[in-house]
Amino acid sequence: MARLSDLTEYERNHLLKMCEQAPRLSPKAWVDARPLSKRRVAIISTAGLHAGTDPAFAPGEGATGYRVIPGDVNPATLKMSHLSVNFDRSGFRRDPEIVFPLSRLHELARDGVIGSVADLHYSFMGAPFPPTRFEDKAREIAGLLHRDGVDAAVLMPV
């Protein structure tokens, strides 16, 4: 259903305008393949998620702030303080795994599909424009992921 034809005219036009203005990123980066069963995987979300004890995201914090989500968190205790009202939140309200599939990731680790699950995961809030504004914090998180032994990240937008 996330097809442009399913959205309101306003949302469709907004997204198409962003297509035209989006930066073309180069050079294309590529990390060589290695067996999935050896990989240590983290989740990076842009849903504005955080522990209940962490501060909510504030306007303008889309690219400059992120929250750390411990790997042993109970997903049901996560909060969502994304600024936008133009995406579905009812799924998250009933089942946080629809946005942050931490339990699914642990199941796949137990089944041997992946090697292990990261100790720490991360969430931004939203999609700042231009998205190149993510660069500093994304590179910062890359350093943190390396220190956690992580070599793969699954990225979860809303």
Next chain:
Amino acid sequence: MSAIGHYLESEGIATASISLVREHTEVMQPPRALWVPFPLGRPMGVAHDAVFQRRVLKALLGLFERESGPVLENFPDDAPADAFEHAMDSGGEACPVFFDAPAAVSGSARAAALEAEIAQLAPWQALAAQRRGASALGLSGQSPQALGALLVAMAEAASIDATQWQVLKLAIDDLRTYYEEAAAAQPSPLASAELEQWFYRRTIVGVLLHELRAAGVAHPDAGVRQIAERMLIPRRVLEASPNSQ
């Protein structure tokens, strides 16, 4: 999300991203992406369906075994129907917490009516929190009753201070969570889109939000106008609502 993938990958972390808007992914070309035909806000497709969620996640993780990229694949299936959601019938009576159209009252009468509305939902919201393990409520640190009183006061204030709008945003998020958790806990709950229309159009809180938005879009502060226009009421509701601006 594509940019985050690009930067992480250039630092040696392999990335695979869910794509919700394929057109954006085609332009940005992150290293690996799986386009899914799910609603915005639901990257794993459907709630409480671990089998389907695992299928999506395995398809995404499978992209890590590709030898070269960028890769943009389509997930083949739409999300299954949500077993917990049912369509509202023509009059909306399927929802047991369906309220009458909010009365056009103001002042203390409206504050009292809102308090009663919030109280009516309390046991259902408690049930929702019990089922989920915890409520998603809690951004503002205030009770729904206090947030309701705040909303009434702001809607009836002659002028709204620009610094109040961040507080207002968290209050609205919490109230919407409270109302929609409660409504979704009842038997045969509404589908998400109908739940949203119910909250914004058939509750006293919804009426107050339309009033606040009208005040906000006329505010002299550009930041307040932006929040009012884009962050108080979804576009889907505005385009369907007789109260749209």
